[in-house]
Amino acid sequence: xxxxxxxxxxxxxxxxxxxxxxxxxxxxxxxxxxxxxxxxxxxxxxxxxxxxxxxxxxxxxxxxxxxxxxxxxxxxxxxxxxxxxxxxxxxxxxxxxxxxxxxxxxxxxxxxxxxxxxxxxxxxxxxxxxxxxxxxxxxxxxxxxxxxxxxxxxxxxxxxxxxxxxxxxxxxxxxxxxxxxxxxxxxxxxxxxxxxxxxxxxxxxxxxxxxxxxxxxxxxxxxxxxxxxxxxxxxxxxxxxxxxxxxxxxxxxxxxxxxxxxxxxxxxxxxxxxxxxxxxxxxxxxxxxxxxxxxxxxxxxxxxxxxxxxxxxxxxxxxxxxxxxxxxxxxxxxxxxxxxxxxxxxxxxxxxxxxxxxxxxxxxxxxxxxxxxxxxxxxxxxxxxxxxxxxxxxxxxxxxxxxxxxxxxxxxxxxxxxxxxxxxxxxxxxxxxxxxxxxxxxxxxxxxxxxxxxxxxxxxxxxxxxxxxxxxxxxxxxxxxxxxxxxxxxxxxxxxxxxxxxxxxxxxxxxxxxxxxxxxxxxxxxxxxxxxxxxxxxxxxxxxxxxxxxxxxxxxxxxxxxxxxxxxxxxxxxxxxxxxxxxxxxxxxxxxxxxxxxxxxxxxxxxxxxxxxxxxxxxxxxxxxxxxxxxxxxxxxxxxxxxxxxxxxxxxxxxxxxxxxxxxxxxxxxxxxxxxxxxxxxxxxxxxxxxxxxxxxxxxxxxxxxxxxxxxxxxxxxxxxxxxxxxxxxxxxxxxxxxxxxxxxxxxxxxxxxxxxxxxxxxxxxxxxxxxxxxxxxxxxxxxxxxxxxxxxxxxxxxxxxxxxxxxxxxxxxxxxxxxxxxxxxxxxxxxxxxxxxxxxxxxxxxxxxxxxxxxxxxxxxxxxxxxxxxxxxxxxx
Numbered sequence: 001x002x003x004x005x006x007x008x009x010x011x012x013x014x015x016x017x018x019x020x021x022x023x024x025x026x027x028x029x030x031x032x033x034x035x036x037x038x039x040x041x042x043x044x045x046x047x048x049x050x051x052x053x054x055x056x057x058x059x060x061x062x063x064x065x066x067x068x069x070x071x072x073x074x075x076x077x078x079x080x081x082x083x084x085x086x087x088x089x090x091x092x093x094x095x096x097x098x099x100x101x102x103x104x105x106x107x108x109x110x111x112x113x114x115x116x117x118x119x120x121x122x123x124x125x126x127x128x129x130x131x132x133x134x135x136x137x138x139x140x141x142x143x144x145x146x147x148x149x150x151x152x153x154x155x156x157x158x159x160x161x162x163x164x165x166x167x168x169x170x171x172x173x174x175x176x177x178x179x180x181x182x183x184x185x186x187x188x189x190x191x192x193x194x195x196x197x198x199x200x201x202x203x204x205x206x207x208x209x210x211x212x213x214x215x216x217x218x219x220x221x222x223x224x225x226x227x228x229x230x231x232x233x234x235x236x237x238x239x240x241x242x243x244x245x246x247x248x249x250x251x252x253x254x255x256x257x258x259x260x261x262x263x264x265x266x267x268x269x270x271x272x273x274x275x276x277x278x279x280x281x282x283x284x285x286x287x288x289x290x291x292x293x294x295x296x297x298x299x300x301x302x303x304x305x306x307x308x309x310x311x312x313x314x315x316x317x318x319x320x321x322x323x324x325x326x327x328x329x330x331x332x333x334x335x336x337x338x339x340x341x342x343x344x345x346x347x348x349x350x351x352x353x354x355x356x357x358x359x360x361x362x363x364x365x366x367x368x369x370x371x372x373x374x375x376x377x378x379x380x381x382x383x384x385x386x387x388x389x390x391x392x393x394x395x396x397x398x399x400x401x402x403x404x405x406x407x408x409x410x411x412x413x414x415x416x417x418x419x420x421x422x423x424x425x426x427x428x429x430x431x432x433x434x435x436x437x438x439x440x441x442x443x444x445x446x447x448x449x450x451x452x453x454x455x456x457x458x459x460x461x462x463x464x465x466x467x468x469x470x471x472x473x474x475x476x477x478x479x480x481x482x483x484x485x486x487x488x489x490x491x492x493x494x495x496x497x498x499x500x501x502x503x504x505x506x507x508x509x510x511x512x513x514x515x516x517x518x519x520x521x522x523x524x525x526x527x528x529x530x531x532x533x534x535x536x537x538x539x540x541x542x543x544x545x546x547x548x549x550x551x552x553x554x555x556x557x558x559x560x561x562x563x564x565x566x567x568x569x570x571x572x573x574x575x576x577x578x579x580x581x582x583x584x585x586x587x588x589x590x591x592x593x594x595x596x597x598x599x600x601x602x603x604x605x606x607x608x609x610x611x612x613x614x615x616x617x618x619x620x621x622x623x624x625x626x627x628x629x630x631x632x633x634x635x636x637x638x639x640x641x642x643x644x645x646x647x648x649x650x651x652x653x654x655x656x657x658x659x660x661x662x663x664x665x666x667x668x669x670x671x672x673x674x675x676x677x678x679x680x681x682x683x684x685x686x687x688x689x690x691x692x693x694x695x696x697x698x699x700x701x702x703x704x705x706x707x708x709x710x711x712x713x714x715x716x717x718x719x720x721x722x723x724x725x726x727x728x729x730x731x732x733x734x735x736x737x738x739x740x741x742x743x744x745x746x747x748x749x750x751x752x753x754x755x756x757x758x759x760x761x762x763x764x765x766x767x768x769x770x771x772x773x774x775x776x777x778x779x780x781x782x783x784x785x786x787x788x789x790x791x792x793x794x795x796x797x798x799x800x801x802x803x804x805x806x807x808x809x810x811x812x813x814x815x816x817x818x819x820x821x822x823x824x825x826x827x828x829x830x831x832x833x834x835x836x837x838x839x840x841x842x843x844x845x846x847x848x849x850x851x852x853x854x855x856x857x858x859x860x861x862x863x864x865x866x867x868x869x870x871x872x873x874x875x876x877x878x
Contacts, residue, residue, distance in 0.1 A: 004233060004234075005230055005233050006226045006227070006230040006233050007031060007032050009226075009227060010226070011032055011035045011036060014036065014170065015040060017168070017222075017744065018168060018170070018220055018221035018222070019170055019171070019223075019224050020173070020216055020224070021170065021224055021225070022225045023172070023174065023234075024174050024234075024692065025174050025693070026237075026238045026670075026695050027237065027238045029174075030070060030073050030074075033059065033137050033172060036135070037057055037078075038078055038080070041057055041135050042057075042110060045057065045110070045134065049107065054106050054132075055132055055134040056106045056132060057110065057111045057133075057134055058112050058135070058136050058137065058167075059074070059082075059112065059113045059114070059139065060113075060114060060119060060138050061114075061115065061139040061140065062140050062150070063115070063666075064115065064624075064639040064642065065642045065643070066139065066665065066666045067084050067085075068084055068086075068639060068642075070113050070666075071084040071113040074111055074113065080110040080111050081110040082110060083113065084114070085115070085118045086639065099782070099873065102122065102127040106128070116150050120153060120790065123784075124794060124874065125873050126785075126872070126873055126874070127784075130157045131165040134167055136167045136168070136170070137170045137171075137172070138150055140172070140665050141172055141176075141219060142173040142176055142215065143177075144171070145177065145178045151218055152789055152790070154218050154220070155218065156785070156787040156789065156790075158220065159220065169219055169220055175684065175689055176733065177215065178214055178215040179214060179736070181214075185728055185732060187732065222743070223733065223736045223740055224741065227741070239695070239696065241701040242698075242700050242701070243723060245703055245719065246566055246567070246676070246704050246705065247704075247705050247707045247712070248562045248563045248567075248704055248707060250706035250707055250711060251706075251708040255562050258558065260496065260497050261341070261497065261557055261558070264341060264346070265338065265342055268337070268338040268489070268493060271334060271485075271490075272335060274436040275436045275437070275482055275489075276327060276486050277331060278432035279330075279433050279478075279479055279482040279483075282327070282429040282430050282433060283326070283327040283479060284328075284412075285425050286426065287412075288416055289313060290316050290319065292415065292419050293314060296310050298832045299837065300837060309419055312423065312468035313419060313468075316472050319475065322520060323479075324482070324483055324520055325520030325523060325524065326520075327482065330483055333356050334357070334489075336352060336596065336598045337356070337357060337490055339596065339598075340599060343561060343678075344563075345558060345559055345560040346498055346558070347536070347539055347544065347559040347606070348564070348606060350536055351536060351605055351606070352599075353494060353535075354529065354533065354536060355532075355605070356598055357487065357490065358491075358529045359526055359529055359532075360525050360526025360529065361526075413812060413814050413815055414816070414817065415814050415829075426471055426475065430471065430474060430475060430478055433478050433479070433482050434478060437453055437485060438453060441453045444492070446488075446505060446509055447488040448484065452481060456481055457477060483517075483520060484517040488508060491507065491508065491531050492504065492508055494535055497556065498536075498556065498557075499534075500538075503534075510531075512527070512530075513531050516528045539559060541609045541610065544560070544606065544609055545611055547559050547560050548568045548572075548610060563706075564606075568613070571590060571592075571676070572616065574590065574674055575588055575617060575655070587652045587655060588655060589652070589657075589673060590656050590672065590674040590675070590676065591657050591659060591663060591672055591674070591675045591690075592656070592676045592678060593659055593663070593677050594659070594660065595660070595678070595679045596660070597624070597635040599658075599678070600658045601621050601623070604620055617655065617656045618654045619654065619658060620645050620648070620649075620658075621637075621657070621659065622645050622646065622658070622659040622660070623636070623660050624637065624642075624660060625638060625639070642662075650670075650671075661689075663693070664686065664689045668695070669695055671696055672693050672694050672695050673694065673696040673698070673699045675691060675699075675702065676702045677690060678704055679704075684722060684725045687726070703719055777858070778858060778861050778862055778874075780874060782873060784874050786874060788851070788855065788858055789854060791861055792857040794857075794874055795857045795861055796812075798834075798861075799812055799813055802833040811831030813828055813860065815853050815856055815857075817852050822844075823845030823846055825841070825842055825845050826842045826849075826853050827840070827842075827856065828840040828841075828860045830864075834864065835864075835867055835869045836860075836869070840856065840859050842855045
């Protein structure tokens with residue numbers, strides 16, 4: 001593989017130096033990294049291995065698909081022994097590997113390609129130390145900010161090491177977010193972004209003060225880009241997509257003024273605000289009361305809870321979420337269906353409900369064994385529930401990294417308010433649920449009858465002044481009815497748009513539908529999915545095709561939104577224009593970026609259902625693995641499934657991918673001729689990254705813009721701002737790079753004229769001395785470090801490895817943070833099996849709640865270590 005002239009110049013320029021290399025997508029940033037490894041590090045590594053001294057070369061990428069891609073490039077393009085490590089279920093036992101196993105991995109691999117979570121896990125447990133790394137490569141280095149794992153690696157492990165023991169750092173990005181000087185020029189500036197930056201400096205700031213740093217300072221690397229005299233060579237190799245606006249008729253009366261669609265959206269909004277939201281809050285209060293009950297039963301709250309309060313807590317201990325299902329999950333599913341209805345149309349909304357809310361939740365093991373589907377559903381339990389903890393623990397054992405990943409997925413562990421406050425809150429929210437159900441029962445008995453509500457609770461039980469025992473008896477019954485009502489409300493609303501009223505009413509009254517809707521267990525087993533199928537079967541695929549081509553074959557409400565129709569027609573036109581324009585090795589392909597996983601799945605399903613389109617637009621979807629806290633946790637795509645889809649897209653078996661932002665960074669699609677943003681990119685970085693996927697000569701980056709003047713003006717303004725910011729950022733990058741080049745030249749000249757051997761690595765952005773750890777850290781004798789920001793995930797990892805005592809859920813630590821006059825104070829309650837029965841308190845108080853909780857977790861780790869419960873690797877002592 002022959003290097004381009006600008007690549008050779010940069011490889012030589014960064015020799016022996018830390019550098020942040022900024023180049024556009026498709027310019028060969030990975031090739032530069034590979035040459036630096038090949039020419040400057042592998043020979044030294046081979047000599048060191050022969051002498052019995054091994055140092056690792058670590059290549060970091062932020063996502064699993066990117067880890068897989070870069071590993072393949074290094075293997076197949078450069079013949080390196082590269083190995084990939086990530087948190088996917090395909091590497092089931094990686095979290096339990098000992099330091100000896102990792103030492104063998106380091107010795108066997110030329111390059112270790114991994115996600116940053118994996119490296120944090122290794123550094124925290126001492127399985128690898130920063131001084132045993134010779135080169136640290138950050139792909140998509142713009143992520144090195146705030147509390148991102150990239151920033152934690154640099155701030156908590158690199159900058160705290162003496163300079164002579166630090167590895168060389170190379171960062172690569174096309175969009176240097178957080179670059180010094182950007183804010184002064186108004187690049188990407190907005191009031192909301194300034195507020196976010198202000199908030200990130202508290203608990204998220206590093207132990208070394210990194211909250212005030214820019215991107216170069218965090219990476220300890222000076223920015224460089226292509227020299228001015230070589231920019232034409234870069235332009236010849238890297239096409240720049242043209243920016244195009246695609247208008248859609250948001251003001252089309254057939255859509256905008258259709259009473260059925262407007263009424264459906266209003267009804268779902270009412271259900272979300274009046275039913276699922278208070279039901280979700282009731283569920284959260286119940287979970288916290290159960291946590292208090294378990295702590296009292298374990299003897300950890302004796303001094304804090306009166307005998308009367310203890311009796312009140314005991315009545316909540318036996319409540320089982322299986323009686324009513326997860327309201328948290330149901331609220332998100334209804335919200336996701338409503339979003340699809342508003343932005344995509346009635347048919348996509350029905351497909352969303354069919355694939356998500358009404359679908360079965362299979363066991364992860366069964367789905368993995370089948371291996372035939374790229375989509376798996378993972379349960380989305382309520383925070384604090386037994387199911388949430390059991391699912392998180394199962395994932396902890398099935399996924400690659402326990403501590404870092406599990407911290408993001410485990411149930412909420414904040415006790416929050418006092419039991420008395422929680423009881424009052426529970427009564428208030430249950431009353432809201434009851435009142436909404438009562439109104440529903442009087443107006444739509446096909447969904448819920450007054451008799452059902454009367455059986456669950458009488459009118460006096462709805463009062464917020466009910467006793468704790470009454471609330472404990474009332475809550476499961478009301479939440480069970482809330483689950484039934486929410487599901488059937490969605491079926492009623494969407495059925496009314498896609499089916500004759502008589503058929504819709506018959507479906508709602510079907511005894512099997514009523515029975516399945518009333519049982520959380522039956523819903524979880526997919527016994528309501530036939531209701532979704534019934535709605536979809538009323539719309540022939542030919543009608544979908546007709547709507548996309550403007551043929552009037554459907555007499556009901558519009559099936560697809562004007563926005564979605566504009567997308568489909570534009571893609572069909574682009575594909576038709578490009579058809580036959582190239583040979584077997586040249587074809588048209590496109591990427592469509594959507595906001596949610598559910599939207600990606602539904603749009604790809606639509607394209608596969610339209611007969612004519614399916615032959616021309618060979619579509620599939622690309623989404624990430626489950627992201628806790630996201631809007632669609634029920635949908636996930638593991639690394640193997642992602643790799644299959646990406647490979648088919650690259651080969652041309654597929655010519656259209658509908659993707660979330662997981663496909664927007666670093667993915668190399670040379671045949672991609674068009675990128676369409678279904679929603680406007682939220683910031684400059686997203687715009688640059690997504691636009692960069694259009695790699696073909698003459699490619700386009702398209703935004704969907706409403707036709708109505710008021711809405712269009714705002715979006716066109718955003719588009720202009722993104723384009724302007726990109727130009728300003730390019731100017732800033734060139735100026736910064738020129739200063740770096742001048743500095744490097746001066747450094748080399750002075751070194752060569754005095755003492756060539758003294759010309760060490762040039763970065764020097766933060767002084768020559770190591771910056772100290774925050775006093776709050778736990779340093780282990782084997783090299784592991786429990787930092788403030790890693791304390792919570794490390795404590796979670798410790799707890800899940802304790803004896804479960806025959807329970808279906810793992811032991812868990814709980815936190816109670818209160819605000820005092822002098823600051824925030826956290827008390828940590830450890831599981832009884834940890835060996836520490838007394839609550840652990842933070843001292844002194846912290847400036848914010850997040851920092852206080854981190855400090856509490858770190859103090860708990862210190863006390864576990866002092867009690868002999870933590871070994872030298874921050875694991876439970878056996």
